[in-house]
Amino acid sequence: MSQPSLVRSEKPTGTGLLLLLLAVLFLLVLVVVPLVAVLGMAFAKGLDPFLVAIRHPDTLSAIKLTLLTAAIAVPLNALFGLTAAWAITKFNFRGKSILISLIDLPFTVSPVVAGLLFVLLFGSRGALGGFLSAHDIQIVYATPGIVLATIFVTFPFVARELIPLMQAQGNEEELAAITLGANGFQTFWRVTLPNIKWGIIYGVVVCTARAMGEFGAVSVVSGHVRGKTNTLPLHVEILYNDYQQIEAFSVASLLTVISLVALIVKKLIERKGLISARARGAL
Amino acid sequence: MSIEVRDVSKHWQNVVGLDSVSLNVETGELVTLLGPSGSGKTTLLRIIAGLESADKGQVYFGGEDATDARVRDRGVGFVFQHYALFKHMSVADNIAFGLRVMPRDRRPAEPQIRAKVDQLLALVQLEGLSNRFPAQLSGGQRQRVALARALAVEPKVLLLDEPFGALDQRVREELRRRLRKLHDELRVTTVLVTHDQEEALEVADRVVVMQKGRIEQIGTPTEILDQPKTAFVNEFVGDVNTLHGVIEDGHARIGSLRIPVTGQASGAQVRALVRTYDLKMWRDEAGIATVTHMYALGDRVKVTTKVDGAGELLAQFPRRSSLLRGVEPGCRVSVEVTLARIYPE
Numbered sequence: 286m287s288q289p290s291l292v293r294s295e296k297p298t299g300t301g302l303l304l305l306l307l308a309v310l311f312l313l314v315l316v317v318v319p320l321v322a323v324l325g326m327a328f329a330k331g332l333d334p335f336l337v338a339i340r341h342p343d344t345l346s347a348i349k350l351t352l353l354t355a356a357i358a359v360p361l362n363a364l365f366g367l368t369a370a371w372a373i374t375k376f377n378f379r380g381k382s383i384l385i386s387l388i389d390l391p392f393t394v395s396p397v398v399a400g401l402l403f404v405l406l407f408g409s410r411g412a413l414g415g416f417l418s419a420h421d422i423q424i425v426y427a428t429p430g431i432v433l434a435t436i437f438v439t440f441p442f443v444a445r446e447l448i449p450l451m452q453a454q455g456n457e458e459e460l461a462a463i464t465l466g467a468n469g470f471q472t473f474w475r476v477t478l479p480n481i482k483w484g485i486i487y488g489v490v491v492c493t494a495r496a497m498g499e500f501g502a503v504s505v506v507s508g509h510v511r512g513k514t515n516t517l518p519l520h521v522e523i524l525y526n527d528y529q530q531i532e533a534f535s536v537a538s539l540l541t542v543i544s545l546v547a548l549i550v551k552k553l554i555e556r557k558g559l560i561s562a563r564a565r566g567a568l
Numbered sequence: 569m570s571i572e573v574r575d576v577s578k579h580w581q582n583v584v585g586l587d588s589v590s591l592n593v594e595t596g597e598l599v600t601l602l603g604p605s606g607s608g609k610t611t612l613l614r615i616i617a618g619l620e621s622a623d624k625g626q627v628y629f630g631g632e633d634a635t636d637a638r639v640r641d642r643g644v645g646f647v648f649q650h651y652a653l654f655k656h657m658s659v660a661d662n663i664a665f666g667l668r669v670m671p672r673d674r675r676p677a678e679p680q681i682r683a684k685v686d687q688l689l690a691l692v693q694l695e696g697l698s699n700r701f702p703a704q705l706s707g708g709q710r711q712r713v714a715l716a717r718a719l720a721v722e723p724k725v726l727l728l729d730e731p732f733g734a735l736d737q738r739v740r741e742e743l744r745r746r747l748r749k750l751h752d753e754l755r756v757t758t759v760l761v762t763h764d765q766e767e768a769l770e771v772a773d774r775v776v777v778m779q780k781g782r783i784e785q786i787g788t789p790t791e792i793l794d795q796p797k798t799a800f801v802n803e804f805v806g807d808v809n810t811l812h813g814v815i816e817d818g819h820a821r822i823g824s825l826r827i828p829v830t831g832q833a834s835g836a837q838v839r840a841l842v843r844t845y846d847l848k849m850w851r852d853e854a855g856i857a858t859v860t861h862m863y864a865l866g867d868r869v870k871v872t873t874k875v876d877g878a879g880e881l882l883a884q885f886p887r888r889s890s891l892l893r894g895v896e897p898g899c900r901v902s903v904e905v906t907l908a909r910i911y912p913e
Binding site (some may be wrong): 458462463464465467468479500 | 604648652670
């Protein structure tokens with residue numbers, strides 16, 4: 286069905302053209318050039334130095350740690366986001382607005398401060414430090430700390446994606462399911478979940494990209510032990526500070542590829558979501 | 569199955585939702601809850617369904633206390649005003665939903681479910697649309713799917729919340745006739761909420777008129793129309809002129825209009841309620857009112873007049889009525905009230 290477009294379809298003239306040029310220039314300088322530069326630097330001396338950098342044990346360890354961190358943080362945050370969105374949109378309770386604000390906290394708190402909080406809490410001189418060292422549990426400067434910091438920084442993504450979606454959908458369909466005899470699980474599985482499926486996937490993709498790219502909070506709790514507590518972004522920084530240009534940009538290009546993949550998947554989901562919505566005639 | 573609501577109250581903070589409401593609905597009866605918005609009719613329906621809990625009072629289904637029964641155990645079919653169809657499911661899957669979520673020991677086999685769906689589609693005359701999605705249906709069709717879906721689980725009680733509220737006039741008239749016919753076939757105890765008096769009077773065995781969380785009157789459509797118990801019922805049902813006047817020697821005087829009354833003390837302030845069809849009017853230069861506006865609506869003509877010394881008076885006549893001879897906008901008319909109900913102010 287063709288609908289009259291709200292935007293004039295004429296070719297831009299005058300002001301429009303100027304704005305367009307500005308936007309393109311902006312993107313070129315801030316996005317495209319750096320992107321090309323990263324890849325250019327990585328392959329400046331050909332493929333071999335790139336492969337050597339990637340195959341270095343420290344790099345492999347950083348890749349492993351990054352993947353492990355994301356593998357723990359993303360499912361947990363997906364689950365948390367879903368429960369939080371469910372609670373906020375389907376029920377009324379005291380302190381609801383406080384909960385919503387708390388979910389947004391990681392967006393407003395500087396990641397470095399977030400990292401410091403974990404050091405203060407779990408570090409050897411921190412609030413729980415005595416207890417932890419007595420039981421020989423290492424959190425800060427070890428993998429658990431990195432995972433915790435990543436969870437903290439990325440926890441709004443899925444929830445923030447789902448809350449407006451579920452608010453817009455209301456709960457009439459759920460009520461209808463209940464009057465038809467469905468129990469809580471059936472209602473969730475057969476009615477709620479299919480309606481928010483694409484929102485969850487979308488949130489997970491964004492959350493994954495951020496979890497793998499997180500620097501600030503992780504940097505504070507990591508301790509920067511090469512081959513042990515370095516994630517990909519931290520590894521890039523260390524290599525760069527050591528003047529290992531090619532290695533640094535090679536690893537950086539890995540991160541760039543991850544974000545490009547995330548971007549493409551995100552676009553595909555948007556289109557897929559659009560198509561499935563259109564197939565149902567919702568648009 | 570019969571429904572009994574006993575002394576149910578519901579408050580939200582300081583707002584009264586329902587104030588000690590009691591109601592009996594007999595098995596197989598179709599009852600409409602009629603009232604303006606905020607009258608508590610939807611709240612009452614949702615309490616019967618279990619979607620809302622009462623602060624006080626009980627709900628009985630077939631004599632058994634169902635006040636604390638869970639929604640899904642009540643065996644009610646509920647039709648929502650905005651349909652609440654499952655957007656991601658086809659029409660057939662929507663209708664089959666209630667059967668598919670049944671516990672395994674009661675759930676019919678898949679072929680039986682499909683047969684049942686076909687049967688229900690035929691019942692609501694939507695054959696051939698089983699693979700469509702809700703967004704591909706018209707409002708009226710969606711409403712019929714919602715009805716079929718509610719009927720699939722063979723509810724003991726069917727509850728409809730403004731089921732035709734979002735549809736245009738022609739479709740709602742057709743659908744309510746179809747609903748009445750369906751009810752005559754299935755005889756499921758039904759409660760329908762509406763703010764449309766025509767709808768309430770046309771489909772119901774009995775009408776419950778509500779206002780401000782209370783029941784004003786319960787009666788057959790004829791009783792509600794002809795023997796309104798309260799001024800509110802009289803005013804809310806039927807097209808009514810509300811006239812404010814004073815009693816003077818056996819008449820209520822409203823400007824130059826005089827209506828004979830009995831049993832009211834002289835000097836009393838009264839409210840006279842006059843249906844638009846309980847009036848006579850004829851052209852008369854010595855009359856007491858001036859015609860301001862006339863328009864024809866099918867076989868009816870509505871005439872608005874301005875009574876000398878009082879406000880407007882609306883009347884309606886059959887289009888070919890001899891009373892209308894010579895009546896035109898701007899002319900003077902005499903007015904006779906054939907039936908008025910007088911309430912003290």
